[in-house]
Amino acid sequence: MKYMKQLSLVLILISWTITGFTNTNDNPDAVLGVWLNSSGKGQIQIYxxxxxxxxxxxxxKEPNDEQGKPKLDVNNPDKNAKxxxxxxxxxxxxxxxxxxxxxxGRIYDPQNGKDYKCYMKLKDPxxxxxxxxxxxxxxxRTEVWTRVNP
Structure with a gap:
C-alpha cells in the first residue's frame, strides 16, 4: 500500500511536469520576449x-567598433547592407x-554574413x-538562448 501511494505521487508529479512543458510549447506566443544569445554578447527581441x-x-555587449562608432553589418554579402x-x-x-x-524560418549570422534555415524550440520557459x-x-548548430528578465 505504501509503495502504491509513492507510485501515485510520482506519476502525478510526472504528469504535471509533462503538462507544464507541453502547455509552454503549445502556446505560440511563449517564445515572445528578450533572449540572451549563447555567447552572452547579444540580446534578441522576438516579436x-x-x-x-x-x-x-x-x-x-560591445556595440561600438575600435573608433567608437556603432558596429555595422560589414560581413553582409549585400553591399547596400554593409x-x-x-x-x-x-x-x-x-x-x-x-x-x-x-x-x-531563417537566421542571419552577422559574424559571417550567412543566412541559415532555422527552427526554435523551448526547452523550458x-x-x-x-x-x-x-x-x-x-x-x-544549436545554440541555447536564455530569457532575459523572465
Missing part, C-alpha cells in the same frame, strides 16, 4: 508580426508555430534552443 515570428538584435548598424538588425524571420516548435542549419537539420 510577432501577423502570424509570423521575428527577432531583432536590441543589445550588444553600412547598416547591427543594433536593430532583424536576424530571425518568418517563423511559424507548428506542433510545439517555431519552424520554417527560460531556455530556447535555436538550431541553424544548411540543407537538413543534422548539418547545423
Amino acid at each position: 510577432k508580426q501577423g502570424n509570423k515570428y521575428y527577432g531583432k538584435l536590441i543589445w550588444l 553600412n547598416k548598424p547591427l543594433l536593430g538588425l532583424v536576424i530571425l524571420r518568418d517563423f511559424v508555430h507548428d506542433d510545439g516548435e517555431w519552424t520554417g 527560460k531556455t530556447l534552443n535555436v538550431r541553424g542549419y544548411i540543407g537538413i537539420s543534422m548539418l547545423g
Whole structure:
C-alpha cells in the first residue's frame, strides 16, 4: 500500500511536469520576449508580426567598433547592407508555430554574413534552443538562448 501511494505521487508529479512543458510549447506566443544569445554578447527581441515570428538584435555587449562608432553589418554579402548598424538588425524571420516548435524560418549570422534555415524550440520557459542549419537539420548548430528578465 505504501509503495502504491509513492507510485501515485510520482506519476502525478510526472504528469504535471509533462503538462507544464507541453502547455509552454503549445502556446505560440511563449517564445515572445528578450533572449540572451549563447555567447552572452547579444540580446534578441522576438516579436510577432501577423502570424509570423521575428527577432531583432536590441543589445550588444560591445556595440561600438575600435573608433567608437556603432558596429555595422560589414560581413553582409549585400553591399547596400554593409553600412547598416547591427543594433536593430532583424536576424530571425518568418517563423511559424507548428506542433510545439517555431519552424520554417531563417537566421542571419552577422559574424559571417550567412543566412541559415532555422527552427526554435523551448526547452523550458527560460531556455530556447535555436538550431541553424544548411540543407537538413543534422548539418547545423544549436545554440541555447536564455530569457532575459523572465
